[in-house]
Amino acid sequence: MAIPEICNAEKMIGSELLYLDAVGFQEKKRPLLKVDTLEELKPKKGSSFKQIVVALAANVGTMNTGLVFGYSAVSLPQLQAKGSRLLINRHQASWIASVSTIGTPCGCILSGYLTDLVGRKKTLLFTQLPAIIGWIMIGSATSVEWIYVGRFLAGLSSGMIGAPSRVYTCEVSQPHLRGVLSGFASVGTSLGVMLEYLAGSILDWYTLAYFNALLSTTALCAAFFIPESPSWLISSQKDEKRCKASLKRVRDSTCDVDVEVNNLVTFSENNTKLSAKKKLKMICQASTVKPFLILTTYFILSQYSGLNVVTFYAVDIIKDSGSTLDKYVATILLGVIRLLFTVIGCMLMWRFGRKTLSYVSSIGCGLSMVCFGGYMVQHDIWKSQGITPRATWVPVMNLSTFYAASTIGYLIVPWVMIGEVYPNQVRGVVGGLTTCVGHFSLFVVLQTYPIFQEHFTKPGTFFIYGVVALSSTLFIYLYLPETKGKSLQEIEESFVKKKKPDIGNKVVVPDIVNNLPKAAPNVVV
Known part of the structure; x- marks a missing residue:
């Protein structure tokens, strides 16, 4: 049975709405009133x-x-x-x-x-x-x-x-x-x-x-x-029945599941399953390459901001900083802070989006790393002069600030965006490659940390991490897209959107009119 295509809009030129008949795509005209906005056809919010x-x-x-x-x-x-x-x-x-x-x-x-x-x-x-x-x-x-x-x-x-x-x-x-x-x-x-x-x-x-x-x-x-992912059931299995059953399990009776299924089918029809050759070609397209470069750069910059160095070397870092707090107690404290601010970051992401939280991480991590390195320099000066170190709580405070700031953005945003920014047909493969880059950058940073300490001193290493974090603010401002509140289809289309030509004083015809389906010579029901 064919699924009729529905054009959903509140207003059209001439205040008319074209309804498409599933058999002949016949045009039916009548005045479009405000009550005929077809709101009932829009997907409702399911059970949170x-x-x-x-x-x-x-x-x-x-x-x-x-x-x-x-x-x-x-x-x-x-x-x-x-x-x-x-x-x-x-x-x-x-x-x-x-x-x-x-x-x-x-x-x-x-x-x-x-x-x-x-x-x-x-x-x-x-x-x-x-x-x-x-x-x-x-x-x-x-x-x-x-x-x-x-x-x-x-x-x-x-x-x-x-x-x-x-x-x-x-x-x-x-x-x-x-x-x-x-x-x-x-x-x-x-x-x-x-x-x-x-x-x-x-x-x-x-x-x-x-x-x-x-x-x-x-x-x-x-x-x-x-349940299995409804998007995968449509894109890979073409199974509308299982897709609908899957959506019902994660929505509720008030949610218009049929419209959501139809949207997935329509989107899937425009993005048919690809062969290995065509999939490779899609991976090389702008809609995949652009977000891949953005996320991989994000991972590299965040890791070289000292993101996981503090996690893996926490005990040694606290010991070298001059803090008098027990190093194991401090480690547990940092673990609690990481968990707490991960939860807070998820809540803030719902309200403020990805870019804002990334700014918090880049600026917060940068300043805390620079201050941490500065205290280590001063601690070495006190030690060389035989003076008892002062304000030994400062390094723990800097590390706590670093943990809080890095967790809110760096530890959440790029991982969330892996599931958002890639085309559906290559989302799994490219998502895996991006995750691979993220973990490989972690491996490189952990291996280079002792080398940095040897060549740039311990305080100098943290100065480098701080400068990288602060400089990543510019990258976030220029290149990181905001995906908050957008559907996966809208995010994907944003990477291939073409610049609109200058139409001057020409009459502007709404996109909805141009996108109306044309009458088909043969319609299979």
């Missing part, structure tokens, strides 16, 4: 509660990323302590800390392929299997090689979860909730870091690994109960 629950279930697995980040910080001191069940040296400890970052980019690429091939839900289920196996291997390890493999698998899972969780959340949520719900992935990561710091202060390293495996199993079970 249902969308929140589905988004939560899809993002439980993102906690594994935080678990991977935090595990080395709390487990390495235990593994290096005398009497450890498995004693390691400093060289082995560095590999345990970094090997997960090798698996993460691999997971990003793999999940990007699977997200489009088998669907969002199945990919979310599959991502938890390497994490469960990896954490169990670490917990039962009898040699350091087992820990290497387990950390690699956990990192692989961490990379795999990034793109599908965000893409899925964007596709099942409506525009008024999408910004908040897409931030759940960042909340999950921050929650994982905090849980790892807290649990690591109580549990030994192998029991902590089993605890992590239990959380990954919980994420696997949660993903079983979510």
Whole structure:
């Protein structure tokens, strides 16, 4: 049965509305009154509660990323302590800390392929299997090689979860909730870091690994109960029935699901499934290349603002700063601040959008890093002169400010936009590549941090991070698009919108008239 095309508008030239008949596309004319605005045909807001629950279930697995980040910080001191069940040296400890970052980019690429091939839900289920196996291997390890493999698998899972969780959340949520719900992935990561710091202060390293495996199993079970992405069901499966059923599960009875399905069908018909060659061609088009360059640059700038250096080297940084606060207590405090401001950032994104929060991060991180480096210089001067350091609370305050500012924008915005800015047909693949770049930039920054300290001194390193953060403000102003309140179709079209010609005093004909369907010679019903 054919689906009639409906032209939705409040006013037209001549105050007439053309209704299209499904059989003959016959024109019917009558005056268009204000009451005939066809508001009933516009998608209504669905149940916020249902969308929140589905988004939560899809993002439980993102906690594994935080678990991977935090595990080395709390487990390495235990593994290096005398009497450890498995004693390691400093060289082995560095590999345990970094090997997960090798698996993460691999997971990003793999999940990007699977997200489009088998669907969002199945990919979310599959991502938890390497994490469960990896954490169990670490917990039962009898040699350091087992820990290497387990950390690699956990990192692989961490990379795999990034793109599908965000893409899925964007596709099942409506525009008024999408910004908040897409931030759940960042909340999950921050929650994982905090849980790892807290649990690591109580549990030994192998029991902590089993605890992590239990959380990954919980994420696997949660993903079983979510519906498949309606956008994927239409674009890849052409299954309107399942698409409608999926939408009903994440909306409510007051939401006009039929119109939303019709919109997805119409959009999909204009974006038919592509072969590998055509998909590669689409990846090279402006609608994909432009947002890819914007997001990858965003990731690089945010990482070289010191974003995750503080997370991975928190204990050493606090110790070198001259603060008198216990370094482990300070680490837990930073974990709590990260979680708190991740939640606050998601709420602020709903109100202020992506660019505003990015400004907060770039300016806040820049100033706090410069001040932190300045205090370290002054601390070294006091130390060389034999003077007791003063205001030892300043470095912790600077780091807390840095954590709060970076979390609000840097840790949320680019990950949310991965699920927003790419064309539907290549969203999974390019989203995975973008996530890969994000994690690879993390690996590079972590590897270059000791090199920077050696060549530019410790205070100089933080000065560099501060300057990069401040300079990224200009990039955000010039290139970062604002996606708040826009549909995914509107965002995609914004990257290929052509400049309108100068029409001078010519008569302007509304786009809605030009876009009216032309009579077709043969209509199949």
